[in-house]
Amino acid sequence: MLITLDLESDIPIYQQLRDEIVRGLAAKKLAPEEGLPPVRALAQDLGINMHTVNKAYNILRAEGFIGVHKRRGVFVRRPEEYRAEAAHLDELKERLRPILAELLCRGLSAEEILPLCRVVIEEF
Amino acid sequence: MLITLDLESDIPIYQQLRDEIVRGLAAKKLAPEEGLPPVRALAQDLGINMHTVNKAYNILRAEGFIGVHKRRGVFVRRPEEYRAEAAHLDELKERLRPILAELLCRGLSAEEILPLCRVVIEEF
DNA sequence: TATCTGTTCTACTTGTTATAGAACAAATTC
């Protein structure tokens, strides 16, 4: 799976890495039980620090997306294990709100925004 | 217009304030040409520092939403002056992507996600 | 036993966030 980072971005590297892996899950480019690279190897690959990769992995684990075995390393959990619950939906709606607000007040209608969302979804 | 801030949040105060004002625009609770409170008064009202308000105002101005007169203060620009252009749409799609990806990989289909977006839009 | 895994620890640098106070320039009001 290809991971792209922008080291110039004002989005933290660990956040970008976390987002890229979630994107891989959405696009089904990461299968359940599949192993992710060791923190040291991935850090080397991406040209970043081991601790930065570790931070991304820890967030993903806290979010339920991955699990950790000592020695076997990090692996993707099964989708049943991180299905959306009410709390997730609330938090995701909170994060959607400011973006949708900006689209609205920049003159787009709901009938223009929803197809735009569909396009983004279908790009995965 | 009511502005709510969460000083405990990990989202910076100036960002929350900026988002609240954009939300006010989306909800049409802020009319074009309407004046916003002076930085000192709003800071006092919200219990935050003047420079924090000023930072939010500067972001909003850079984004085209507000204008500044010396002495008359800060005012809302007309919607024609900040209509979405291609660059805006690209940036907003980028910001939507990780959220929609998370909804997808947590098991929601496009047919569940789009109505959810509609609900958020209709709450303004 | 040796090795590979994530984890934890200290340490340091850099940049961001938020606060504070002072002073400035422009525009308006008296």
Next chain:
DNA sequence: GAATTTGTTCTATAACAAGTAGAACAGATA
């Protein structure tokens, strides 16, 4: 003209986050 109100700019400080670095640890496995 003088005083006032506006955003702006400056210096300063404290707290925190991000990223890097190196070392050491504990568990699992070959």
